Amino acid sequence: MASSSRALTRLSATGAPQKKLAGGAVANFATTSPARKPAFPSALITRTRSTVSRQFTRGYADVPPTVPARPGKWSRRLRGTVRWSWRLTYLSLIGGTAYIIYDGYDARHPEEQYNPDPHKKTLVILGTGWGSVALLKKLDTENYNVVVVSPRNYFLFTPLLPSCTTGNIEHRSIMEPVRQILRHKKAAVKYYEAEATHIDAERKVIKISDSSEIKGVINETEVPYDMLVIGVGAENATFGIPGVREHSCFLKEIRDAQAIRTKIMDCVETAAFKDQASDEIDRLLHMVVVGGGPTGVEFAGELRDFFDEDIKKLIPDIADRFKVTLVEALPNVLPMFSKQLIDYTESTFKEEHIEIKTKTMVKKVTDKTIEADVTGPDGKKEKITIPYGLLVWATGNALRPIVKDLMSQIPAQKDSRRGLAVNEYLVVQGARDIWAVGDCAVAGYAPTAQVASQEGAFLARLFNNMAKTESLESEIHELSSTLNIKPGNAAEVTQEIEGCERQLRRIKDIKPFHYSHQGSLAYIGSDRAVADVSWFNGNLAFGGNLTYYFWRSAYLSMCFSTRNRVLVALDWVKAKIYGRDVSRE
Template sequence: RKLRWLWRAPLLASLAGIAYVGWGVYEERNPGPQVEPDPSKKTLVVLGTGWGSVSLLKKLDTEHYNVIVISPRNYFLFTPLLPSCTTGLIEHRSIMEPIRTILRHKKANVKFYEAEASSVDPERKVVRVLDTSEIRGDVIETEIPYDMLVVGVGAENATFGIPGVREHTCFLKEIGDAQRIRKKIMDCVETAAFKGQSQEEIDRLLHMVVVGGGPTGVEFAGELQDFFEEDIKKLIPDIADRFRVTLIEALPNVLPSFSKQLIEYTESTFKEEKIDIMTKTMVKKVTDKTVEAEISKPDGSREKITLPYGLLVWATGNAVRPVVKDLMDRIPAQKDSRRGLAVNEYLVVQGTRDIWAVGDCAVAGYAPTAQVASQEGNFLAGLFNNMARTEVLEQRVRELSGSLNLQPGNAAEISKEIEEHERQLRRIKDIKPFHYSHQGSLAYIGSEKAVADVSWFNGNLASGGSLTFLFWRSAYLSMCFSTRNRLLVINDWVKSKLFGRDVSRE
């Protein structure tokens, strides 16, 4: 009898899984009716539709505010799987979630404007916005007043003013970047395979250079080598021995934020995968076909090198966006801040009253990661929900106190109610400051291997390899925004495994 149940367990688990997915799909397709915003409530303007802003919007009780979202991107992007889009392992739409779908599931209607915030005036409490899309109407620029403002505009790519970077390299931050890289990889490969191409030119075209050995550069290099080994090599064997990936890093090692053991594991895995790592090498200049760098030698001397390349991906971290820089310049208390808007422990922008900042544009003492941004967004949602509830309770206490004289017969009952509300108020007002809880770091390093530095009870667990790769895949799958995203990503993984990546160049 026991055995019969054991046999049935997987069946029941599968049915429960199907029911869960079915419910997710039904919910997504059938959002309930929305209430219209109340004009007497405060206007909360949220800039950006990235990790910070969307986590805030997900948890925010929108019926308490008039919420307006402004972003040039009308979707949320699940960045951890972006490197997989550069080779077509995952199709880009699988990791995008339309902001309209997200907002349609809120209890109260939220306004969305697809536009860029060009400046914020903290004195007049207005945001200047600009429609930067291809199709423009009569009005392309306007001002949006706010009572409360959340800045979650992320960061842009750091170039450190190095000549040629903006003109000749590809970044890896947005969907458009991944599409550009995917196209360019195949362009280099097809051009290298062109009849009569010189050997020297074939070597240049098939030399893929990645600058920056942080997690973005490492993950991209791993995905690129996989693409070559699993697909390109099989489809175009003539160029099989010419394809090369080089990763250039200025520091003595790659993945500086990971533990020493995982850095060594990554470097030895790259060696097996035939990815060249050049550490202590600082890129100084980029031209349309070459990259110039300086190697620091152990004896203190420096050597200048010039490498010809076909594709160059620039992944050297973050820089402050112009709208954030402009806002910082307007606030005297921000004059010493360099990497973004300095915030206090409640994420209030220092030197302002009604402006908060989340994610990569905020300096709160944490690394610029999705994990930090989403926890900050969650925290702000809780804070704003509490602030709204406080206002409702305080209003009710004022009303009850006023009615005490008018209804002396009910005085005891009213006093009890006031007491209860005041107790709730004390509890709500006792809001703890933001505290970041680090769950760990994960990175894909190619050939179905990943590295993980995970918090484990009160310690740290470092692991790397194929099992960690399965953990990496399941962790990111569970973190995908919606059931739709999860299904699409699984579909892409299965499709690529069975039929290979799609190498057609759109």
């Protein structure tokens, strides 16, 4: 008992009672004067602190440590994907900027050209359209003396021409100078800004005329050729309808787009003039498009966007009276597209308040009205009169005078009506050393830019193979002569001859031209588009807002040069931020 009491209670050095707590801790029940320091032995203090520490640790030993929760597998993957996406974006921006800078430097600093051998054949190319430029792009000009003749010293990216009419794209953004194209060829190419007026197939010469406004007089001369490629395209067809050429605006060249843009703003500003008659305002703001193909449909959509997004905000008083009408002689628009896309286009135009008049044949055009025959569901025809402020004629192709003149010289072309009939190698039937590409040629395909471009690329491969064939045949002839002169080297020379003959067989085995349809695209307004794209053995048809971005990316990739792509992209961004320019040029 005495030992237990001593274990539980002790006296301090001052006589104050102490009590031992559980775990070995000691509690002092007496208060110590602040001025007097308690005389605890240092060993006891150390033992007491260690004992409290052990007790505290034992009290919280059962509480598990707090570990931050690890993110799930899908969360980690998502974070990694986002991180790599940003890295790829940065790298793409850096790489794209570097490529644009390099391309600009390369365009401004081309390599030195050399003049081809004057003894080689002269290849004359007429025109600077899709077929001719595709030929020039892939042609090895060092194999021929190449001469280009065209009144237009630039290549025009025609699919975006409707966008130029409303200021969505500036016209110079879709133009590529021909001399810029020719300057990057290995061998020099001659270019004459002139119009070919006559082809003498017997003498193998072309008569060209320079109708420059500076000279004031027409200067004519002749250009001889050994091989001739005709890629002059076609002109607008009026089908003999009175008043079309005098009162309509066409949409085939840059000057046409500029004239339409001026006419649109002329109609708008005139309609907004003070005290204008109500009927006259309705007429001026009625825009009529004749032709339901891709050009007519895209122009109608661009025109509606122009008024809804820009004119309506700037001139709200007359914006509600604006009207667009699309006239088509066939039962529906976009006949080259699938039925579901045709229905989607027509329903979209109905939402955008674009009126479609199908089975409507224009008979006469005056300065203010259109007279047409409409075929009803019962087959009966009804005459209607449509007043208009702007009339855009976007249908049909007609032969150019030089094509008509050549066809009249060739008896084999007497039955051809739509252009120069060509064979499977695009050789003009009944002619010698003359080829034709594009809208002026009849090869059994639709007259589109896609067809003309593939025809030009085919001719480039054909001409390159022809030059290689002549070179290999000449080399074989020289080796054969060497074999007869130096019989001691027969084995080596014979091996070289066999190698040349194998190359010759591969080169001569060129297949006829075959068109590969890549698909059709059309913009229908309100940031929507339709696409009919080839997919394996069938077609993939789709439309909507996502198709609009596909349409833009496809046209952007098809632009001729990086310079065009950059300018077109900047024009789109500029129009989106600041709107279209409504100034009248």
